[in-house]
Amino acid sequence: MKVAVASGKGGTGKTLLSASLFSVWKDPLVVVDLDVEEPNLHLFLNPEISGTRTAELEIPVVDAAKCDYCGKCAQLCQFKAINVLGEVVLTFTEMCHGCGGCLAVCPRGALTSGSRPLGEMRWGRIGSDRFLMGALRVGEAMSPPLMRVVKQKLQGMLSEAAADVIIDAPPGVSCPAVNAVMDSDVIVLVTEPTPFGLHDLRLAHEAFAQLGKPMGVVINRAGLPGSDVDDYCRANHLRVLAKIPFDRRIAETYAAGGVIAEAMGELRPFF
């Protein structure tokens, strides 16, 4: 089973929940940090990293001698990453999404495949379980291509030995978040009983509902007064899987890099 831990709003407790789920999980597990823009799950689980690989994106390299400035590549590119101005071909590789379309349509073979680094993938072990993460290069704007590479690696790891998967997803509801949850079997939405928490839960629920996967909600900081999160879940048939109490000790444990389910035994049943 693949469980994606997601949220609309950031800072609701995705990593807290992922780390604690890992700690109580009985079956073999691969735990994946797909929040590649700001990965932090490793800080809690302290994996032994056994391998790293630079993830690269395919970009076009222009051979000006072969180009006849027909402009087919520029017409195809939706991101202005390759442009033909008069008799100049201009590439902006930082805008390239790596689709490879320009290389495919060039009738003269004037484009060859180059690469630019997207970030790094790291993998290793936590005890008998396996760990995988991606870390986007600072200054890089596009996380989905890196996530794609990380997910390929995950497939490889699962074909070596089957396991359940916990995915710590990025916040939000845009491409990176959808990318992280789209291959999961079940999506857990972490929220908090605040107006922002409810607002972004609604966005996440609406966005991910189109994937047709079972979804449940975990309410973190439960006990804050004056929230309609419960009402929203009831009205939309979203099961509330757990409520994590609003407790200063949880914040202190988390801030010290602890895993809540380990440090606070009485909370284990929540996970």
Place this chain on the structure above:
Amino acid sequence: MQKIAISCEAPSLDASLDPRFGRAAGFLIVDPQTMAFEYRDNGASQAMAQGAGIQAAEIVAAAGAGVVLTGYVGPKAFQALSAVGIKVVQNLDNLTARQALEKYTTGSVGFAKQPNRGRHGA
């Protein structure tokens, strides 16, 4: 003499210069000897998340302009304009297209050596 592209809010020499290059409403392509002009619409730039400056550079290059008069130019647009040898006069604002043109033809403004804006969203 080279044709001059002016980022402009409407198809008239008396319309306001649009200080944005990439997201200008359109461009007047002026023949400075006859003052005859064509108008190239750039409205589609409003819908682009990125690459508006590059597209605007394509429009003025395709129109055969050799000089651009505008307000602010981003780094990619500047690179694209430079690549095809189009010269840039920037930092123009609060002028009509005609006034900008006069400033240029009387030689009271110089060509830019580098863009005067960071990338969009930066």
